[in-house]
Amino acid sequence: MQPLDPHKLPVHLAVIMDGNGRWAQQRMLKRIVGHQRGAETVKMVVEQAWLLGINYLTLFAFSSENWSRPALEVRALMTLLKKYIRQETARMMRKNIRYNVIGNRSDLPGDVNETLDEAIRTTSLNTGMVLTLALSYGGRQELSRAAAQMARDAVSGKIAPEAITPDLFDTYLDTGGLPDPDFLIRTSGEMRISNFLLWQLAYTELYFTDINWPDFTINELHKALADFQSRERRFGKTSDQLTDRGTLSND
Numbered sequence: 001m002q003p004l005d006p007h008k009l010p011v012h013l014a015v016i017m018d019g020n021g022r023w024a025q026q027r028m029l030k031r032i033v034g035h036q037r038g039a040e041t042v043k044m045v046v047e048q049a050w051l052l053g054i055n056y057l058t059l060f061a062f063s064s065e066n067w068s069r070p071a072l073e074v075r076a077l078m079t080l081l082k083k084y085i086r087q088e089t090a091r092m093m094r095k096n097i098r099y100n101v102i103g104n105r106s107d108l109p110g111d112v113n114e115t116l117d118e119a120i121r122t123t124s125l126n127t128g129m130v131l132t133l134a135l136s137y138g139g140r141q142e143l144s145r146a147a148a149q150m151a152r153d154a155v156s157g158k159i160a161p162e163a164i165t166p167d168l169f170d171t172y173l174d175t176g177g178l179p180d181p182d183f184l185i186r187t188s189g190e191m192r193i194s195n196f197l198l199w200q201l202a203y204t205e206l207y208f209t210d211i212n213w214p215d216f217t218i219n220e221l222h223k224a225l226a227d228f229q230s231r232e233r234r235f236g237k238t239s240d241q242l243t244d245r246g247t248l249s250n251d
């Protein structure tokens, strides 16, 4: 395994967990079996992120667009989600991990929301890693909900339109309070964002791997993090400005 520099890890790691269906279909199994195996990878990544001391882990588990999948698959995913949360809450307590959810929770079934509420309440005082699940989440939907709320607040006089800056905008998003992701991993070979964290990914380092989510291993995670550590994040500046050379001269 490649050695990682503990001082250069992402503070916030985000993951688009993709390829469960193809993993199963390649093995003549039902897609849901792929999702079940994918849940095992989730446990591994949560454990590793926690061991490495990553502060924020955000997982894209179900998109706004995933509602248009066959009803049977959607139902199976909701059942799997409930089972995962119920099973893992005790472990989250032992690891001092706090659950957080982003997305349009009003579209989720009542029993799923009850399970989420319970897990969020139980882990609410934990001070370690924040594990955010993106459920019924879409970036455009989140942005338009934020815009609608800002418009309501402007009409009621709570905010002035001139006060709408990127910093204020941030506070209206589901992710308010979370730093932007430093690193995004997407599995399964697709090189797209699929409506995930559109605003928040502005300066995130992106990483794509062909491996399907159920096959994603500790070794693959370390390989991805080693790649992150080799990147130079310039945020619009020149490379020289990021080193001592840049701070010593003005040219």
Ligand code: IPE
Pocket (backbone or CB within 6 Å): 017, 018, 019, 020, 021, 022, 023, 061, 062, 063, 066, 077, 188
């Ligand atoms: C990711 O795997 C899990 C969800 C989107 C819920 P997919 O189900 O998208 O798997 P593929 O992309 O069809 O292989």
Ligand code: IPE
Pocket (backbone or CB within 6 Å): 016, 017, 018, 019, 060, 061, 062, 063, 066, 190, 192, 194
């Ligand atoms: C993105 O994967 C959503 C999740 C991983 C939850 P999809 O499989 O839904 O994305 P597309 O449809 O291939 O873009």
Ligand code: MG
Pocket (backbone or CB within 6 Å): 018, 019, 020
């Ligand atoms: Mg997919």
